[in-house]
Amino acid sequence: MRTLVLIFSVACLLSLSSCATRVVAKPATVTVVKTPPKHYKIVRVKGKRYYFWNGKHYKKTRRGYVIVRV
16 A cells, blocks of 8 residues: 555656746837827738838737737
């Protein structure tokens, strides 16, 4: 019985250890523009609406307009 308990406890300890590693990524720098300029264009790419000005595409969010890659 003692051997059975020992084997069971070792099996539990081995199953609790994980091979996964923790990956931490830096948050990207995000530029938020509160109001777009008067000369912006609305562009649809794959059914999604983007705003285009200064050679960049922007997506509208709650906080303003954010630069995105299309």
